Amino acid sequence: MNILKYPSREEWQQVCTRPHIDNSSLRQTVLNVLEAIRQEGDKAVRRYEKEFDKVDLSDLQVSDAELTESDSLVSEELKASLRLAHQNISKFHASQVFEPKRIETCDGVTCWQKSVPIEKVGLYIPGGTAPLFSTVLMLATPARIAGCDEIVLCTPPNREGKVNPAILQAAKIAGVSKIFKIGGVQAIGAMAYGTESVPKVYKIFGPGNQFVVCAKQIVSVSDVSIDMPAGPSEVEVVADESANAAFVAADLLSQAEHGVDSQVLLVTTSESLIEKVLDEISLQLSVLPRKDIASRSLENSHIVLLHNMDEVMALTNEYAPEHLILAIRDAEEVAEQVRNAGSVFIGHYSCESAGDYASGTNHTLPTNGYAKSYSGVCLDSFMKRITFQRLTAEGIMTIGPAVMEMAHNEQLDAHCNAMAVRFKDVKDKK
Amino acid sequence: MNILKYPSREEWQQVCTRPHIDNSSLRQTVLNVLEAIRQEGDKAVRRYEKEFDKVDLSDLQVSDAELTESDSLVSEELKASLRLAHQNISKFHASQVFEPKRIETCDGVTCWQKSVPIEKVGLYIPGGTAPLFSTVLMLATPARIAGCDEIVLCTPPNREGKVNPAILQAAKIAGVSKIFKIGGVQAIGAMAYGTESVPKVYKIFGPGNQFVVCAKQIVSVSDVSIDMPAGPSEVEVVADESANAAFVAADLLSQAEHGVDSQVLLVTTSESLIEKVLDEISLQLSVLPRKDIASRSLENSHIVLLHNMDEVMALTNEYAPEHLILAIRDAEEVAEQVRNAGSVFIGHYSCESAGDYASGTNHTLPTNGYAKSYSGVCLDSFMKRITFQRLTAEGIMTIGPAVMEMAHNEQLDAHCNAMAVRFKDVKDKK
Numbered sequence: 014m015n016i017l018k019y020p021s022r023e024e025w026q027q028v029c030t031r032p033h034i035d036n037s038s039l040r041q042t043v044l045n046v047l048e049a050i051r052q053e054g055d056k057a058v059r060r061y062e063k064e065f066d067k068v069d070l071s072d073l074q075v076s077d078a079e080l081t082e083s084d085s086l087v088s089e090e091l092k093a094s095l096r097l098a099h100q101n102i103s104k105f106h107a108s109q110v111f112e113p114k115r116i117e118t119c120d121g122v123t124c125w126q127k128s129v130p131i132e133k134v135g136l137y138i139p140g141g142t143a144p145l146f147s148t149v150l151m152l153a154t155p156a157r158i159a160g161c162d163e164i165v166l167c168t169p170p171n172r173e174g175k176v177n178p179a180i181l182q183a184a185k186i187a188g189v190s191k192i193f194k195i196g197g198v199q200a201i202g203a204m205a206y207g208t209e210s211v212p213k214v215y216k217i218f219g220p221g222n223q224f225v226v227c228a229k230q231i232v233s234v235s236d237v238s239i240d241m242p243a244g245p246s247e248v249e250v251v252a253d254e255s256a257n258a259a260f261v262a263a264d265l266l267s268q269a270e271h272g273v274d275s276q277v278l279l280v281t282t283s284e285s286l287i288e289k290v291l292d293e294i295s296l297q298l299s300v301l302p303r304k305d306i307a308s309r310s311l312e313n314s315h316i317v318l319l320h321n322m323d324e325v326m327a328l329t330n331e332y333a334p335e336h337l338i339l340a341i342r343d344a345e346e347v348a349e350q351v352r353n354a355g356s357v358f359i360g361h362y363s364c365e366s367a368g369d370y371a372s373g374t375n376h377t378l379p380t381n382g383y384a385k386s387y388s389g390v391c392l393d394s395f396m397k398r399i400t401f402q403r404l405t406a407e408g409i410m411t412i413g414p415a416v417m418e419m420a421h422n423e424q425l426d427a428h429c430n431a432m433a434v435r436f437k438d439v440k441d442k443k
Numbered sequence: 444m445n446i447l448k449y450p451s452r453e454e455w456q457q458v459c460t461r462p463h464i465d466n467s468s469l470r471q472t473v474l475n476v477l478e479a480i481r482q483e484g485d486k487a488v489r490r491y492e493k494e495f496d497k498v499d500l501s502d503l504q505v506s507d508a509e510l511t512e513s514d515s516l517v518s519e520e521l522k523a524s525l526r527l528a529h530q531n532i533s534k535f536h537a538s539q540v541f542e543p544k545r546i547e548t549c550d551g552v553t554c555w556q557k558s559v560p561i562e563k564v565g566l567y568i569p570g571g572t573a574p575l576f577s578t579v580l581m582l583a584t585p586a587r588i589a590g591c592d593e594i595v596l597c598t599p600p601n602r603e604g605k606v607n608p609a610i611l612q613a614a615k616i617a618g619v620s621k622i623f624k625i626g627g628v629q630a631i632g633a634m635a636y637g638t639e640s641v642p643k644v645y646k647i648f649g650p651g652n653q654f655v656v657c658a659k660q661i662v663s664v665s666d667v668s669i670d671m672p673a674g675p676s677e678v679e680v681v682a683d684e685s686a687n688a689a690f691v692a693a694d695l696l697s698q699a700e701h702g703v704d705s706q707v708l709l710v711t712t713s714e715s716l717i718e719k720v721l722d723e724i725s726l727q728l729s730v731l732p733r734k735d736i737a738s739r740s741l742e743n744s745h746i747v748l749l750h751n752m753d754e755v756m757a758l759t760n761e762y763a764p765e766h767l768i769l770a771i772r773d774a775e776e777v778a779e780q781v782r783n784a785g786s787v788f789i790g791h792y793s794c795e796s797a798g799d800y801a802s803g804t805n806h807t808l809p810t811n812g813y814a815k816s817y818s819g820v821c822l823d824s825f826m827k828r829i830t831f832q833r834l835t836a837e838g839i840m841t842i843g844p845a846v847m848e849m850a851h852n853e854q855l856d857a858h859c860n861a862m863a864v865r866f867k868d869v870k871d872k873k
Contacts, residue, residue, distance in 0.1 A: 033665075034665060035665075090848050091848055091849070091852050093845070094844070094845035094846075094848040094849050095849070097549075097842065097845045098845055098849065100548075101548035101549055101552065101842070104546060104548045105546050105548050105554045108544050108546045109556065114538050116534060116535050116538045116803065118530075118531035118534045118535050118802060118803035119527075119531055119802075119803075122531065122797070122802050122803065124535045124802060124803045124804050126539065126821065129781075129782055129783075131815065131816050132782065132783075132815065143853045143854040143855060144852075144853065145853065146849075146852075146853065147849055147853060179852060215815040215816040216816040230664050233672075234660050234672065235463075235464060235465075235672070235811075237816065238813070238816040238817060242663075242664065242665070257864075257868070259864050260861070260864055260865060260868075263857065263860050263861040263863075263864045264861050266857040266860070266861070267855070267857040267858045267860065267861040269857070270855060270856070270857040270858070271855075297857075297860060301856055301857050301860075302854070302856050303854075303855075303856065303857065307857060344833075345833065348831060351559075351829060352559055352562065353559075353562075354829055355829070355830075356829070356830045356831075356832070357829060357830070357831045357832070358832055358833075359831060359832065359833040360833055360834070361865075362834045362835060362836060362838065362839050362865055362869075363832055363833055363834045364834075364861040364862055364865060365858075365861065366846050366850055366858040366859070366861045366862050367552070367832065367834055367838075367842060367846055367862065368830075368832055369846075369850070369858060370842075370845065370846045370849045370850060370858075371842045371845045371846050371849065372548060372549075372552050372554060372832050372834065372838075372842060373546065373548035373549075373552065373554045373832075374554050374830045374832050375830065379827075383668070384827070384829075385561065385562065385645040385827075386561050386645040386646040386667065386668040386827060387668060387827055388827040388828040388829075389828070389830060391556065391828055391830075393823070393828075397809075397814070397815075397816060397817055397818040398818040398819070398821055398823075399781060399784055399785070399786070399787060399814075399818075400785070400786045400787070400798075400804045400805065400819060400821075401778060401786075401787045401789060402786070402787070402788055402789065402793055402797065402798055402802050402803075402804050403774075403775065403788075403789040403790055403793055404790070404792040404793045404794075404797055404802065405792060406792060408792065408797075408802075409792050412527065412531070412797060412800075412801045412802060414524070415523070415524035415527045415528055415800065415801045416524075416796050416797055416799075416800045416801050418520050418521055418524040419521070419524050419525070419528065419576075419577055419800045419801065420796055420799070420800060422521050422574075422576075422609060423573045423574065423575060423576065423577060424573040424732070424733075425573060425697070425700060425701075425733075426700070426731055426732050426733065427693065427696040427697040427699070427700040427727075427731055427733065427737060428697045428700070428795075428796040428799060428800075429796070430693050430696070430697065430727060430731075431690070431693040431694050431696070431697040431794040431795065431796045432794055432796050432797065433693075434687075434689050434690055434693045435690060435791075435792055435794060438687070438690075439792075
């Protein structure tokens with residue numbers, strides 16, 4: 014790890030700058046696959062599944078028999094854990110239900126918002142070595158609480174045409190409507206445009222590789238909406254002399270094992286902690302199955318020593334980490350100063366993996382500095398707000414003249430007239 | 444207008460399909476301008492202002508003297524109207540303030556959300572024949588209530604290098620921090636990347652032509668976030684036999700005058716109303732200054748006659764209009780059935796222009812069917828939610844085993860270990 018002691022403000026930039034992600038070289042490939050899915054539907058999906066996932070699928074949809082079969086393929090311990098996680102995620106997201114307020118802005122003018130579920134949503138769960146069943150819970154649970162009618166899930170099958178049983182169990186527990194054995198760009202295309210088998214959805218969620226990210230960006234321009242831009246996962250641990258070096262090292266490693274491009278940052282006010290953490294990292298790293306990935310990720314990571322907590326929080330807000338662990342005394346007080354972060358873990362016992370799996374918060378969060386303007390996935394991500402208004406005759410008299418004056422000055426006389434015909438009507442009836 | 448009487452469900456598609464907007468032919472031009480702004484900053488901004496807005500600017504920023512000068516260039520009537528509109532917009536958006544709840548999801552595990560302002564936002568206000576000062580109020584007012592530190596506004600100057608005084612007055616009333624005389628793609632680039640004069644912002648709002656829309660899409664992929672995709676403005680009027688034909692005609696025309704690509708739709712259960720509305724349209728159209736635009740827009744518009752209100756609402760939810768006017772008996776009851784719409788106007792006196800200017804609701808709304816997944820601009824658009832969590836020793840015991848089980852099954856052993864070191868610590872201390 015690269016150690017920066019008391020860097021100047023100019024050097025902060027080095028810490029805060031993320032690797033520039035440029036997927037423009039993939040763009041044409043992705044466009045071609047998407048266009049084929051749009052034109053040919055299931056036929057093209059099957060062709061790409063054969064090409065990319067090396068599997069010849071007859072049915073694209075996971076059958077009820079396969080779902081039932083997964084019951085016996087997953088241990089009771091894991092099933093109980095999934096249920097506990099689901100319960101906590103449910104509780105926290107259910108608490109986010111929007112309570113509308115009616116506001117009389119002027120006499121006779123009443124306005125309100127209502128939160129309404131997005132009818133059809135699509136969830137993408139990547140394949141690869143590790144089955145990300147936790148992400149199934151994180152996306153499908155709030156979708157179900159929001160009241161989405163149709164929750165479609167796409168995930169690549171293995172070469173035997175099977176989906177990991179833990180993913181199926183998580184989908185069952187969280188209430189996914191339909192599961193399809195489709196991966197990559199073809200999955201994004203199928204959900205964005207609809208095919209004979211896959212319903213067209215209105216919003217697509219979930220992580221993926223650069224091809225999937227690029228496909229989501231392309232379909233979001235004119236077909237559907239998406240959750241947020243995606244980049245490599247990140248953690249920043251803020252620690253003072255009260256921190257437990259073994260905990261801090263474990264937290265840094267848990268991020269570093271995600272991938273070689275993971276971003277790991279330790280910011281501390283305690284010089285003596287740095288050596289202790291480095292020692293603990295060596296110790297813990299040696300026994301990790303994914304130690305190669307973790308060591309490569311750590312090579313590009315920073316430890317920053319700063320004078321005081323004000324400086325620490327200034328750097329933190331500039332960096333805008335996806336995950337922020339506050340392993341410090343008075344953590345809750347300092348948390349008040351957080352302006353840019355995805356999810357904040359307060360105090361020595363609040364590790365990121367708690368929130369990654371089972372505390373109840375969502376783990377789909379803004380990376381790459383996007384925490385400056387994006388929220389993580391929450392109940393609202395699966396709903397939209399519709400505004401309503403009602404004017405009475407009194408309302409026409411109260412705001413009518415202002416509306417007509419403004420419309421006329423914007424040279425939109427038909428807008429002015431729509432109010433004028435009502436204004437006249439109300440006056441005539443008086 | 445194209446009249447469809449009792450169309451089959453298949454024919455609904457014809458009504459619901461929007462014109463496909465393809466700005467890919469502009470993409471390279473837009474990319475070139477953006478790249479120049481990124482590389483050269485103000486110098487490139489000035490060059491494009493000369494090329495596109497035909498003006499040679501010394502200062503890009505509107506001066507205090509110009510702001511003061513605008514006081515005397517805007518009538519007292521318009522200033523009073525702007526203040527009333529601002530007051531109502533403030534009241535409605537202030538009522539949207541999020542109230543966080545702390546939830547104990549499990550013993551010893553507490554989670555909450557907090558809404559935090561986006562520090563720097565950029566507003567784009569197009570130029571052209573009509574000065575869209577109402578949009579200044581609609582964007583800057585909630586930005587100020589949210590607590591954004593910096594609210595930057597870009598708008599193209601005229602050939603004398605001046606900004607319309609009504610735009611300056613609206614900006615002053617709503618509390619814009621800095622106003623720049625920059626239009627088009629160069630404005631989007633300046634706010635996305637920052638220049639010597641223009642601060643880099645984290646989110647860009649506001650309407651614009653196809654070049655501006657394309658520029659917003661491009662910068663949203665890796666630099667900033669944006670409000671929403673933009674398409675031609677739309678209104679759907681739902682009317683029954685209780686509707687006032689003059690009101691309905693005025694509402695349709697007020698949308699039609701926006702541009703030749705505006706979408707206007709009348710859906711009714713009353714056959715006799717159709718003739719009356721068409722007569723009223725002829726009458727009102729003849730005296731409109733923008734009658735040429737309005738007539739061309741009406742040529743591509745539909746009147747749909749349906750059997751009953753259930754059918755009407757099914758079509759409405761399929762169409763997902765930006766603006767929906769319910770000019771019917773029992774309008775508030777029917778409004779309960781709205782699932783997809785940007786903003787809903789309930790009853791005969793609730794005209795769209797009320798919400799366009801002064802009722803308090805926002806007029807920046809999802810078009811092109813995006814009301815199926817997007818909200819209009821609201822207070823939340825200028826804020827993001829950060830999640831927080833705190834685990835106690837008890838929390839570690841409650842969810843620790845589930846976290847470790849799930850992490851291990853996802854083959855993320857460092858994630859498992861981050862919980863395991865804490866679990867051991869708590870057990871050892873018992």
